[in-house]
Amino acid sequence: MSNIIEVENLVKRYKELIALDHLTLRIKEGEIYGLLGPNGSGKTTAINCILSLLKYDKGIIKVFNQEMTPTSYKSKENIGVVMQNVAVFEELSVYENIDYFCGLYIKDKVRRKQLVKEAIAFVELEKFQKMRPKKLSGGLLRRLNIACGIAHKPKLIFLDEPTVAVDPQSRNKILEGIQALNKEGATIVYTSHYMEEVEQICTKISIIDHGKNIATGTSEELKQMIKTGETITFSNIMLKPFQLDEIKNIARVFHVQYEDGNLQIKCRRGNHNLIPILDYMKQNNIVFSQVSSKLPTLNDVFLEITGKELRD
Amino acid sequence: MLHLIKYQFMELIRGKEVMFWALFFPIILATLFSLTLTNMSDAESFKVIDVALVESEQHSNSSFSEFIHSLDGKYVTVDLMSEEKSLVLLEEGKVKGVFYDTQVPSLSIQTNGVEQSILSSLLYSYITNEAMILQVMNEHPQQLQSLLESLQQSDSTIREVNMNNELADTSLSYFFSLIAMASLYGGFLGLQKAMLIQANLSSLAARICVAPMRRFPLVIISISSAITVQCTSLLLLLGYIHFILGISLGSNWIHILLTSFIGCILGVCIGYLIGALRITRNMTHNTKTNLVAGCTMLMCFFSGLMSFEMRYLIQQQIPLLNRINPAALIADSLESIVIFNNEQMYYENLVIMIGMSILFISISILITRRQKYDNI
Numbered sequence: 001m002s003n004i005i006e007v008e009n010l011v012k013r014y015k016e017l018i019a020l021d022h023l024t025l026r027i028k029e030g031e032i033y034g035l036l037g038p039n040g041s042g043k044t045t046a047i048n049c050i051l052s053l054l055k056y057d058k059g060i061i062k063v064f065n066q067e068m069t070p071t072s073y074k075s076k077e078n079i080g081v082v083m084q085n086v087a088v089f090e091e092l093s094v095y096e097n098i099d100y101f102c103g104l105y106i107k108d109k110v111r112r113k114q115l116v117k118e119a120i121a122f123v124e125l126e127k128f129q130k131m132r133p134k135k136l137s138g139g140l141l142r143r144l145n146i147a148c149g150i151a152h153k154p155k156l157i158f159l160d161e162p163t164v165a166v167d168p169q170s171r172n173k174i175l176e177g178i179q180a181l182n183k184e185g186a187t188i189v190y191t192s193h194y195m196e197e198v199e200q201i202c203t204k205i206s207i208i209d210h211g212k213n214i215a216t217g218t219s220e221e222l223k224q225m226i227k228t229g230e231t232i233t234f235s236n237i238m239l240k241p242f243q244l245d246e247i248k249n250i251a252r253v254f255h256v257q258y259e260d261g262n263l264q265i266k267c268r269r270g271n272h273n274l275i276p277i278l279d280y281m282k283q284n285n286i287v288f289s290q291v292s293s294k295l296p297t298l299n300d301v302f303l304e305i306t307g308k309e310l311r312d
Numbered sequence: 313m314l315h316l317i318k319y320q321f322m323e324l325i326r327g328k329e330v331m332f333w334a335l336f337f338p339i340i341l342a343t344l345f346s347l348t349l350t351n352m353s354d355a356e357s358f359k360v361i362d363v364a365l366v367e368s369e370q371h372s373n374s375s376f377s378e379f380i381h382s383l384d385g386k387y388v389t390v391d392l393m394s395e396e397k398s399l400v401l402l403e404e405g406k407v408k409g410v411f412y413d414t415q416v417p418s419l420s421i422q423t424n425g426v427e428q429s430i431l432s433s434l435l436y437s438y439i440t441n442e443a444m445i446l447q448v449m450n451e452h453p454q455q456l457q458s459l460l461e462s463l464q465q466s467d468s469t470i471r472e473v474n475m476n477n478e479l480a481d482t483s484l485s486y487f488f489s490l491i492a493m494a495s496l497y498g499g500f501l502g503l504q505k506a507m508l509i510q511a512n513l514s515s516l517a518a519r520i521c522v523a524p525m526r527r528f529p530l531v532i533i534s535i536s537s538a539i540t541v542q543c544t545s546l547l548l549l550l551g552y553i554h555f556i557l558g559i560s561l562g563s564n565w566i567h568i569l570l571t572s573f574i575g576c577i578l579g580v581c582i583g584y585l586i587g588a589l590r591i592t593r594n595m596t597h598n599t600k601t602n603l604v605a606g607c608t609m610l611m612c613f614f615s616g617l618m619s620f621e622m623r624y625l626i627q628q629q630i631p632l633l634n635r636i637n638p639a640a641l642i643a644d645s646l647e648s649i650v651i652f653n654n655e656q657m658y659y660e661n662l663v664i665m666i667g668m669s670i671l672f673i674s675i676s677i678l679i680t681r682r683q684k685y686d687n688i
């Protein structure tokens with residue numbers, strides 16, 4: 001599959017602040033590509049640069065194998081954008097809003113009518129067609145926002161945090177919708193600071209921090225990149241300092257943290273990490289109230305690479 | 313294209329706030345003013361007002377004395393007297409006002425009332441005439457004669473109008489200021505459109521910018537839809553004044569319409585320019601709306617919408633301001649054609665207005681043609 005988007009060493013400064021720091025991305029046809037990063041990491045800035053809305057200081061951006069400029073109308077025809085902020089006309093109804101934006105891409109009236117109808121059905125806003133946006137709840141408004149961006153059936157769709165401030169039910173609808181669009185053949189670029197969402201739908205993920213692409217891969221690949229294979233946590237446990245050292249020496253354990261009676265042990269990948277540790281506790285008569293084991297998450301990936309939590 | 317135009321109109325016409333300023337607010341003002349007018353003419357018209365005239369020795373300005381004396385018996389009863397005596401009489405209420413025939417003629421009044429306002433409007437109308445007389449004298453001495461004649465004519469038409477219990481020129485002036493204001497409220501429409509063109513001003517604009525649309529036609533469609541809607545509002549306002557309020561603005565309909573339409577274009581252009589400028593980072597639509605409202609109000613204030621004295625004060629002190637203040641230009645051009653029947657002055661004002669519109673729109677297009685932004 002060929003690259004639909006190529007971003008090479010993109011640098012964008014806002015005065016002293018470096019918003020994008022030699023960002024490189026390669027997005028292939030058919031992917032749901034997730035840009036995962038905390039607020040302020042530069043996801044929106046990256047999308048605005050790719051869309052040629054923002055000037056950038058350095059770098060190359062190619063979309064559909066063509067350099068992207070504000071006048072790349074051919075490329076723009078095949079792009080759909082769902083902005084981070086809801087951007088619809090207050091004065092127009094749900095139907096009219098979708099028709100307006102669709103009309104910027106599709107001149108043919110009959111075809112447009114059909115597309116608008118499909119878009120409305122897609123976001124399940126049939127009952128609200130005649131309403132003005134003001135009367136819609138947050139979740140419905142987000143769905144309208146999405147419909148406005150995708151009604152013309154673009155080949156490449158950017159969705160910038162489409163689920164922020166959305167109730168869980170609408171959120172699931174939105175995520176399912178994105179997967180459906182992808183099944184119909186669209187390539188999706190999806191930004192979020194929710195790792196669960198990204199993990200759930202994205203086929204490829206780049207973790208962004210301070211405008212840098214710090215890791216790229218499928219969620220499995222990303223998790224393979226880090227040392228941690230398993231994190232084991234004990235609650236309400238009483239340990240003596242020498243015991244802590246002994247635990248550290250158990251096979252594959254590489255990090256222990258003991259605080260307020262809670263013990264966190266990080267192990268490298270391997271089978272049955274829990275058993276030797278539990279054996280040790282038993283032999284030494286160490287009591288505890290709970291034990292849990294968890295496989296690494298993208299948060300662990302982020303934590304290990306950047307030294308901080310994804311969500312502060 | 314048609315699709316785009318349709319929605320551009322819909323978006324304007326359905327905007328409640330915008331339509332309030334562009335259409336309903338001027339209609340309300342016109343109604344209020346016509347009500348006070350009716351009251352005024354019912355209660356106190358045709359009473360001749362006692363005034364004193366004080367001539368200063370150094371700066372005696374015979375044309376003003378002449379003007380006041382020409383009103384003697386019709387509007388006022390004039391007594392020439394010394395300043396001391398006039399002030400005593402004014403204090404006692406025996407005269408309602410004292411005119412000073414100094415280089416800049418002036419008026420003293422004790423209280424505020426209908427009679428006093430008539431006196432000040434008489435002074436104001438003289439000052440406007442004088443300014444025009446002086447201007448013509450400097451530029452085209454040979455035309456002075458015809459101007460004086462036309463002034464006399466218009467003076468008599470005004471008086472005739474008054475006899476028929478219709479509008480005096482000062483009331484007309486008020487409506488002209490109102491028309492100026494209404495035209496300039498096109499700024500709200502222009503602003504609205506400009507905010508939708510630039511990706512760095514609103515998310516909506518960003519959304520439009522990523523569509524495969526050429527900029528230039530988009531800019532042209534958005535400006536012209538704003539102008540069309542504004543001209544229509546103004547037509548409604550003029551119709552309302554004429555047919556519903558039953559107030560005649562004179563017979564120069566074509567001229568009045570032409571001025572109003574060019575005024576609308578100018579108003580839209582001013583708003584569009586304010587909208588297109590990125591004054592500070594995060595300046596919201598609301599702040600800009602207030603800015604447009606403030607600018608328009610200031611222009612109208614200087615053009616005499618709130619009090620007639622203002623415009624003549626400016627005519628005296630900073631005449632240049634009246635030549636570049638859009639509100640004054642609109643009101644002046646209407647006045648010069650309807651009251652003074654002075655075509656030259658009328659077209660001069662129009663040309664300045666067109667010039668300003670072209671200037672503003674060119675700057676706006678230059679700004680909005682840029683397609684990539686440093687900041688979003």
Ligand SMILES: Nc1ncnc2c1ncn2[C@@H]1O[C@H](COP(=O)(O)OP(=O)(O)O)[C@@H](O)[C@H]1O
Nearest residue numbers: 014019038039040041042043044045046687688
């Ligand atoms: N117009 C702007 N001017 C100055 N700084 C900005 C501007 N827009 C964004 N930034 C800064 O750039 C960084 C990246 O922002 P953004 O791309 O919006 O992040 P994200 O979308 O990942 O939350 C942030 O630190 C933000 O404060």
Ligand SMILES: [Mg+2]
Nearest residue numbers: 043044084161
């Ligand atoms: Mg963002």
